[in-house]
Amino acid sequence: MNPARGRNRRTGGANRVGHAPLATLGSALLGVLIGIYCPSGPAATLTATTSDKTGAPLADVVIYLEPAAGVPADLPAEPDAVVAQEGMQFVPYLTTIRVGTRVSFPNRDNMEHHVKSFSEAKPFELKIYSAGTPAPITFDKIGMVGLNCLLHDWMRGFIYVVDTPYFANTDRTGVATVVDLPEGKYEARAWHPDMSTYIAPLTQEITIGPGTTSIRFGFDFVPRKRKPPHPV
Numbered sequence: 001m002n003p004a005r006g007r008n009r010r011t012g013g014a015n016r017v018g019h020a021p022l023a024t025l026g027s028a029l030l031g032v033l034i035g036i037y038c039p040s041g042p043a044a045t046l047t048a049t050t051s052d053k054t055g056a057p058l059a060d061v062v063i064y065l066e067p068a069a070g071v072p073a074d075l076p077a078e079p080d081a082v083v084a085q086e087g088m089q090f091v092p093y094l095t096t097i098r099v100g101t102r103v104s105f106p107n108r109d110n111m112e113h114h115v116k117s118f119s120e121a122k123p124f125e126l127k128i129y130s131a132g133t134p135a136p137i138t139f140d141k142i143g144m145v146g147l148n149c150l151l152h153d154w155m156r157g158f159i160y161v162v163d164t165p166y167f168a169n170t171d172r173t174g175v176a177t178v179v180d181l182p183e184g185k186y187e188a189r190a191w192h193p194d195m196s197t198y199i200a201p202l203t204q205e206i207t208i209g210p211g212t213t214s215i216r217f218g219f220d221f222v223p224r225k226r227k228p229p230h231p232v
């Protein structure tokens with residue numbers, strides 16, 4: 001139970017003695033306002049659909065929502081994320097995390113790899129290693145982190161760090177679903193790795209109501225073809 005709601009209900013009840021209609025109206029109005037604006041109201045869902053310049057579905061788009069009321073305080077820490085080196089690629093290609101989350105980089109190939117980031121949000125380097133997992137790395141700044149393997153130049157991956165717990169990546173059908181969203185107002189943003197740090201995320205203001213809300217993002221480019229992993 002939301003404590004604010006509890007307080008309002010009690011106030012309405014106390015006022016009912018002398019001013020029943022007014023108190024009931026006031027209480028109902030407050031209830032509606034809380035339902036619309038209270039960031040800890042019932043959870044809802046956002047379905048985001050993306051397309052490229054040709055209208056084709058765009059995969060690997062980060063959809064993230066920044067609450068107008070600010071990110072809730074005291075969020076529990078997120079579990080570690082995992083970016084593996086597997087089949088001579090970074091898997092997954094794109095990982096979205098909340099700021100402060102740790103990422104581990106296990107090597108699942110019988111082959112040495114090397115993880116290097118030149119990105120301002122988190123420059124780091126994991127030296128060549130064969131099977132095994134080095135200590136996880138904490139990503140403490142928002143923004144894009146590009147991953148390279150200095151041994152295999154086709155290996156590319158991305159970590160996108162956001163300051164919100166509300167995000168999802170689009171799948172091959174260009175759809176991302178963000179669940180457990182408190183109702184309220186948000187800035188919805190959409191970013192694709194081809195935009196790098198040069199193009200700002202697309203942005204729309206959106207009000208999340210009960211149930212499922214839908215949103216569309218149309219991008220004005222066609223994604224670059226990715227180099228396939230070389231046979232070894």
Ligand SMILES: [Cu+2]
Binds near residue numbers: 149150152155
């Ligand atoms: Cu490699």
